[in-house]
Amino acid sequence: MTLTDDAAVTELLEQVADLSDHLVFLQRLIPQALALTDEAQATALVREAAALISTPGAALQVGGVWHGDTPGWLRALERPAAPVVLPRGSVHTGAPYTAAWRLTAVLAVPLEDGWLALWGKREFMAVERNLIGTLAQLLDAALRALRQRREAVQYEMQARDRQRAHAVWRAVTPAQLRPPEGYHLTLRSQPASDFGGDFQFQEGEWLVVGDVSGKGLPAAIITAMFASAFTVAARSSDLLSKLSEALYGHLEQSGKFCTLVALQLRPNGQVRVMNVGHPPVLLRRADGTLKEIRASAPPLGTFPLEHVTEELVVLHPGDALLLYSDGLFEAEDARGVPFGLDRTRRLAAESGPETFIERAVSALTPYTVTDDLTLLVLQRDPAVPSVQLHLTGDLARLPEIGAALRTVLAEEHPALMAAELALTELVVNAVRHGQARHLTLRVHQAGAEVLATLTDDGQAFDPRQVAAGTAGELREHGYGLLIVQRCAREWQYARVNHLNRQTLSLGAPAPLSSSPCP
Amino acid sequence: MPLTYTRTGPGLTLSGRLDAQNARDLREVLTEHAAQPGDLTVNLADVPFIDSSALAALVSALKDLRRSGRTLRITQASAPVRELLSLTMLGRVFGLEDLR
Numbered sequence: 001m002t003l004t005d006d007a008a009v010t011e012l013l014e015q016v017a018d019l020s021d022h023l024v025f026l027q028r029l030i031p032q033a034l035a036l037t038d039e040a041q042a043t044a045l046v047r048e049a050a051a052l053i054s055t056p057g058a059a060l061q062v063g064g065v066w067h068g069d070t071p072g073w074l075r076a077l078e079r080p081a082a083p084v085v086l087p088r089g090s091v092h093t094g095a096p097y098t099a100a101w102r103l104t105a106v107l108a109v110p111l112e113d114g115w116l117a118l119w120g121k122r123e124f125m126a127v128e129r130n131l132i133g134t135l136a137q138l139l140d141a142a143l144r145a146l147r148q149r150r151e152a153v154q155y156e157m158q159a160r161d162r163q164r165a166h167a168v169w170r171a172v173t174p175a176q177l178r179p180p181e182g183y184h185l186t187l188r189s190q191p192a193s194d195f196g197g198d199f200q201f202q203e204g205e206w207l208v209v210g211d212v213s214g215k216g217l218p219a220a221i222i223t224a225m226f227a228s229a230f231t232v233a234a235r236s237s238d239l240l241s242k243l244s245e246a247l248y249g250h251l252e253q254s255g256k257f258c259t260l261v262a263l264q265l266r267p268n269g270q271v272r273v274m275n276v277g278h279p280p281v282l283l284r285r286a287d288g289t290l291k292e293i294r295a296s297a298p299p300l301g302t303f304p305l306e307h308v309t310e311e312l313v314v315l316h317p318g319d320a321l322l323l324y325s326d327g328l329f330e331a332e333d334a335r336g337v338p339f340g341l342d343r344t345r346r347l348a349a350e351s352g353p354e355t356f357i358e359r360a361v362s363a364l365t366p367y368t369v370t371d372d373l374t375l376l377v378l379q380r381d382p383a384v385p386s387v388q389l390h391l392t393g394d395l396a397r398l399p400e401i402g403a404a405l406r407t408v409l410a411e412e413h414p415a416l417m418a419a420e421l422a423l424t425e426l427v428v429n430a431v432r433h434g435q436a437r438h439l440t441l442r443v444h445q446a447g448a449e450v451l452a453t454l455t456d457d458g459q460a461f462d463p464r465q466v467a468a469g470t471a472g473e474l475r476e477h478g479y480g481l482l483i484v485q486r487c488a489r490e491w492q493y494a495r496v497n498h499l500n501r502q503t504l505s506l507g508a509p510a511p512l513s514s515s516p517c518p
Numbered sequence: 519m520p521l522t523y524t525r526t527g528p529g530l531t532l533s534g535r536l537d538a539q540n541a542r543d544l545r546e547v548l549t550e551h552a553a554q555p556g557d558l559t560v561n562l563a564d565v566p567f568i569d570s571s572a573l574a575a576l577v578s579a580l581k582d583l584r585r586s587g588r589t590l591r592i593t594q595a596s597a598p599v600r601e602l603l604s605l606t607m608l609g610r611v612f613g614l615e616d617l618r
Contacts (some may be wrong), residue, residue, distance in 0.1 A: 395539040399519065402567060417601045424569050428538040472607035476578050477607050479570035486605050509605055 015127070022131050025052050029135065033142035042139055043067040050118050053128040057104070057119035057334075062111070062143060079115040080108045084131055093119060110135040110339040113143065133354040167193045169220050172227045173199040177376075179326055180207065182267040183315075184379040188357050189372075190384040195220035196372035198325045201227055203234035209323050209376055210260030210278065210473030212489030213299075220250060222247075222256055239264075240274060243306035251301030256437050259299045261323060267504070270490070271321070271379050276300060279326060279341070282348045284383070290349050291496070296344050312492055314503045315380035316442045320353035324360070327373035334365050386444035391427060393437045398424055401441065407444050414508040418487035419443070419450040422506055425480035426454055426463065431502065434458025449507040455499045463502070486510070523547055528556050529593070533564035537570035544572055548579035548590075558583060560612075563594035568602050578612065589613070 050058035071471040088103040097104040140437030177184040197219030212219040233242035259277035277299030278290040296309035385408040441466040469478035488507040580590040585610040591613035603609040
């Protein structure tokens with residue numbers, strides 16, 4: 001065996017020993033890499049590898065941040081696209097590698113999200129480069145796992161936050177409302193995401209349904225502000241201007257606007273409806289006829305609220321108000337054709353209040369609802385006894401009025417005599433003076449009073465405008481309207497679709513204070 | 519509904535509904551009855567319903583009678599008649615006191 005051979009064997013043995021060290025290192029590296037909890041541990045592994053291949057300099061950059069002692073010249077270098085050895089002298093590596101005999105090569109290996117560098121040796125052998133390459137792959141996998149674990153934690157925190165926020169939002173605009181006394185209420189509130197811009201609140205006799213423009217969190221914040229303003233405004237007689245006062249500034253600042261319908265529901269069926277920029281409210285009578293209550297003011301936040309016309313309606317048993325948000329009629333099918341208002345109206349007319357929501361939801365199946373969807377049905381309790389009577393111009397049928405009243409009122413009911421008298425007077429009036437030939441009377445009992453709606457096809461005539469004359473006067477005309485005035489707690493008149501419509505709340509007459517004439 | 523009445527001397531007893539449909543008949547009966555001398559008495563105890571048209575006929579008859587120094591008195595009145603006379607405050611005019 002020659003000296004050369006000896007040297008060769010020695011070198012070979014050294015290499016084998018190195019390789020064996022490398023193997024031991026790699027064996028240890030795998031579980032350590034898998035358990036990595038931060039970049040400092042990754043840096044420690046890089047340093048260990050550097051010690052193993054006997055080079056003093058090592059640094060790791062992850063996500064643009066250097067870990068370990070990083071000399072200035074290294075910071076000036078760019079991440080390589082592929083593993084590379086920068087030969088000694090090719091980079092200015094600064095002290096202590098400035099003297100010609102100490103010049104160092106730099107081994108640079110890219111990572112997915114950074115790179116690592118080793119230096120301090122004149123050259124890096126293939127076996128050493130392989131070891132560092134393997135280390136880089138392991139670090140990539142470990143750092144990726146670390147990143148994912150961190151993202152998962154963050155995501156979980158965000159998800160928990162959203163969940164809590166959703167619960168708060170749901171408490172503000174509940175998925176279920178309490179049915180107001182005398183009404184049945186059905187609600188479907190389906191936000192487009194965790195939060196919606198559609199809302200519904202309830203306070204005392206008030207119920208408000210609305211839609212803040214946009215959706216998601218920004219709309220939900222405005223909704224929450226609305227809810228608190230509403231609670232206070234509902235105690236005021238002027239709900240809408242109070243709401244507008246509280247919110248106009250915020251809406252304008254955030255570039256949002258809000259549509260709403262405010263309903264004040266009295267147990268006897270009398271309802272005040274105010275529509276501010278919202279889609280038409282559908283008033284569905286028990287016989288399926290529809291009336292639209294359209295917006296009488298632009299949405300809040302567009303123009304200062306000036307005047308809202310309120311509509312007074314009487315819901316007789318079985319009558320209902322149907323409310324819906326634009327999520328319904330703006331839903332589009334596969335060809336981009338919207339569900340539409342016409343179809344909404346048809347659906348409302350064809351399906352009863354009990355099935356409207358169910359049928360709307362199933363009709364939406366082939367449509368994509370991208371917005372919040374809110375459907376609400378308020379039906380006057382159909383179990384309350386009520387009667388509907390159709391009359392012609394034939395006065396011989398007048399006794400039918402009393403007979404109809406007696407189907408819903410007991411003989412001793414305090415309003416019976418007054419109601420029969422007042423309604424007879426109005427019917428005679430419409431037939432005699434308005435030439436009415438088709439009259440419809442709807443009546444239901446409301447406590448000590450009777451709520452009646454009389455529609456007739458006679459000439460337009462508002463009997464409330466006629467001076468009724470005074471009681472006790474010996475004359476032959478004008479007693480009829482005097483009687484109605486004295487029996488009516490409330491008396492409304494409207495001309496709708498070529499029909500006169502009078503709505504009255506009738507009760508036992510209040511005693512007159514003035515003394516009778518002789 | 520046709521008008522149902524019975525006459526006994528100066529007294530006229532009406533029964534059944536009195537409303538816009540038979541008010542004209544009521545006027546005729548009252549006019550006819552007023553042709554005899556003296557005051558007129560009308561018994562409305564058996565009238566289940568009366569409206570302002572029938573009341574107008576009674577008022578018209580009263581005015582006619584007053585022109586010849588006579589009067590029309592309602593001797594008895596059912597609850598609905600009292601209600602109407604109370605609402606219009608014409609009870610005393612027809613000689614009925616203490617409505618309610």
